[in-house]
Amino acid sequence: MSYHNPYTPPRKSATFDDYTLAEIRRAAATGIYDIRGAGTKRKVPHFDDLLFLGASISRYPLEGYREKCDTSVVLGTRYAKKPIHLKIPITIAGMSFGALSGPAKEALGRGATISGTSTTTGDGGMTDEERGHSQTLVYQYLPSRYGMNPKDLRRADAIEVVVGQGAKPGGGGMLLGQKISDRVANMRNLPKGIDQRSACRHPDWTGPDDLEIKILELREITDWEKPIYVKVGGARPYYDTALAVKAGADVVVLDGMQGGTAATQDVFIENVGMPTLACIRPAVQALQDLGMHRKVQLIVSGGIRSGADVAKALALGADAVAIGTAALVAIGDNDPHWEEEYQKLGTTAGAYDDWHEGKDPAGITTQDPELMKRLDPIAAGRRLANYLKVMTLEAQTIARACGKNHLHNLEPEDLCALTMEAAAMAQVPLAGTNWYPGKGSF
Amino acid sequence: MPVIDLATTPLRELNKALHNIQRGSNDLTYEVANPRGSHAVAVGIDGPVSVDVNGSVGYYCAGMNDGGTITVHGSAGPGVAQNMMSGTVVIEGDASQYAGATGRGGLLVIKGNAASRCGISMKGIDIVVHGNIGHMSAFMGQSGHLVVLGDAGDALGDSLYEAKLFVRGTVKSLGADCIEKEMRPEHLQKLAELLEKAGVKDVRPEEFTRYGSARKLYNFNIDNADAY
Numbered sequence: 001m002s003y004h005n006p007y008t009p010p011r012k013s014a015t016f017d018d019y020t021l022a023e024i025r026r027a028a029a030t031g032i033y034d035i036r037g038a039g040t041k042r043k044v045p046h047f048d049d050l051l052f053l054g055a056s057i058s059r060y061p062l063e064g065y066r067e068k069c070d071t072s073v074v075l076g077t078r079y080a081k082k083p084i085h086l087k088i089p090i091t092i093a094g095m096s097f098g099a100l101s102g103p104a105k106e107a108l109g110r111g112a113t114i115s116g117t118s119t120t121t122g123d124g125g126m127t128d129e130e131r132g133h134s135q136t137l138v139y140q141y142l143p144s145r146y147g148m149n150p151k152d153l154r155r156a157d158a159i160e161v162v163v164g165q166g167a168k169p170g171g172g173g174m175l176l177g178q179k180i181s182d183r184v185a186n187m188r189n190l191p192k193g194i195d196q197r198s199a200c201r202h203p204d205w206t207g208p209d210d211l212e213i214k215i216l217e218l219r220e221i222t223d224w225e226k227p228i229y230v231k232v233g234g235a236r237p238y239y240d241t242a243l244a245v246k247a248g249a250d251v252v253v254l255d256g257m258q259g260g261t262a263a264t265q266d267v268f269i270e271n272v273g274m275p276t277l278a279c280i281r282p283a284v285q286a287l288q289d290l291g292m293h294r295k296v297q298l299i300v301s302g303g304i305r306s307g308a309d310v311a312k313a314l315a316l317g318a319d320a321v322a323i324g325t326a327a328l329v330a331i332g333d334n335d336p337h338w339e340e341e342y343q344k345l346g347t348t349a350g351a352y353d354d355w356h357e358g359k360d361p362a363g364i365t366t367q368d369p370e371l372m373k374r375l376d377p378i379a380a381g382r383r384l385a386n387y388l389k390v391m392t393l394e395a396q397t398i399a400r401a402c403g404k405n406h407l408h409n410l411e412p413e414d415l416c417a418l419t420m421e422a423a424a425m426a427q428v429p430l431a432g433t434n435w436y437p438g439k440g441s442f
Numbered sequence: 443m444p445v446i447d448l449a450t451t452p453l454r455e456l457n458k459a460l461h462n463i464q465r466g467s468n469d470l471t472y473e474v475a476n477p478r479g480s481h482a483v484a485v486g487i488d489g490p491v492s493v494d495v496n497g498s499v500g501y502y503c504a505g506m507n508d509g510g511t512i513t514v515h516g517s518a519g520p521g522v523a524q525n526m527m528s529g530t531v532v533i534e535g536d537a538s539q540y541a542g543a544t545g546r547g548g549l550l551v552i553k554g555n556a557a558s559r560c561g562i563s564m565k566g567i568d569i570v571v572h573g574n575i576g577h578m579s580a581f582m583g584q585s586g587h588l589v590v591l592g593d594a595g596d597a598l599g600d601s602l603y604e605a606k607l608f609v610r611g612t613v614k615s616l617g618a619d620c621i622e623k624e625m626r627p628e629h630l631q632k633l634a635e636l637l638e639k640a641g642v643k644d645v646r647p648e649e650f651t652r653y654g655s656a657r658k659l660y661n662f663n664i665d666n667a668d669a670y
Contacts, residue, residue: 031664145565148525148544149508149525149546150527151488151508189546189565189584189585190604193661194660194661203543203562204521204524204543210520213481213482213501213502214502216482217485217502220457220485222486223458
């Protein structure tokens, strides 16, 4: 019998996969790293890896359509004379006018207002439209201080001192010149068309002791009326939360690595920071250790997509969540309706992330007047409100099934984990066991 | 003239009083006694009130001043007149780090020396320092004028945008994209105006050197990567 050499299919490297090879070639051709928007695209342990246990013989559920499940939350109860009262624990995260178009900011304000929640400014200041269409508006205090002024500080409902964000803890930003319209340039005190760098550090304070004095100054300027949030990227959540509390924050905003950005290096987005799931429990532990859980509120963001995610974040100890990417999708970002144009840009609906280039077919991450016209802020605001309503109903459905008459009554005991990684990060037992991998220390 | 003694009056009462002054009020001049290094003294003023602070202050004195005239008869801690919108702030002594940070307008006069990062990220403020300034001053300065009668430390004007810098003494080193520039008649005129406003006498604008942005880093270019 003659020997026949059987066919062996070509084998590609798992390490040098097609995307990696393409990135090496792109880097070699251009000499520059890839910049993009959004958060991490890699798969990380997330809320999908947790399940609710639901009621059973040992605890009874609430009737889905008859028994009340409260969703309200009050933020800023520690020091502020005027804390914020929200109907739902889902807020809209900070996104700048400049990175987003005027109609997009207006739509976010409209949707949030219909839903009884807050929206947030970004690195570029506050616009009149945004203030006018947002019943509750949080004003970000960022390192660049673009657009910062005392008048807007006083007409805000809360102030968010931004130390970092989940997509890039420790990083600054850059708004490329092509998105710098006359109006954006004027708000930022810079010439039109030049790249606008956003510093990674505040210009007039460093460290927690300085932050405490900075917060004092902001309170004095606003006569102690406004809640003051401190936003950190998910890096060292236990210590950052503890230090924010020590510095006098009313609210801590904790953003995991799934949280989006308008523009940052891909290598930064994918390799710096921790998954949202890994951040919550250490932060809650810090609050509990200081006796400040529920006194200083915790808002969690980064990859929140559904009412189930909301319920899981709250069960782990958060007081509220914030959404950014999901809110943009709700108002029309990456919609297949524009597929033909996404193809022309070399991408496809669902993958478009060159938000910094200002060519967004959906008219959201652009300052192009013609593209902006495509977004109807009233209709888009309604879509956001619908989405927020669905998320709230979903979270209530789960909470009632767990026997809770307020979303805040959800607790870690209601959860189990599907994977050891998720069990260790969320500090809940692996499903079907009493095992808490890694429990004991952070 | 109301006198507020910070040895006996809480800080927030001082600032609240300064915020509630109505235009046309008879009490537009305040005196602050015993500041003893307090932070956030006379912050958020939004009208034409004058405040004399008799002693030294801590962080962020006159922060976000919008139209007030604040004189510190002593020295000031970090971030004096940060994000000032308009008005005048005068420090009779020295100022610590970040003096005039992100200021958008008005005039800050420091009669002594200023530490590092004076005028960092300035966005329209005019700053006149009678003495010397520390390193990294006017970092990312966007607009406005920084006038220094003495010397400047390392990395002056690093990553500068359109702020204009005038130094009478020596500059230890210039930061990325900051270069010496020609002093044209309009600059001499502006400088003379600022010196007069700041009460500087017997110093001629011609004694200064002007520094500004080379504008090479305005749009990202990979060939400039080493400059960042």
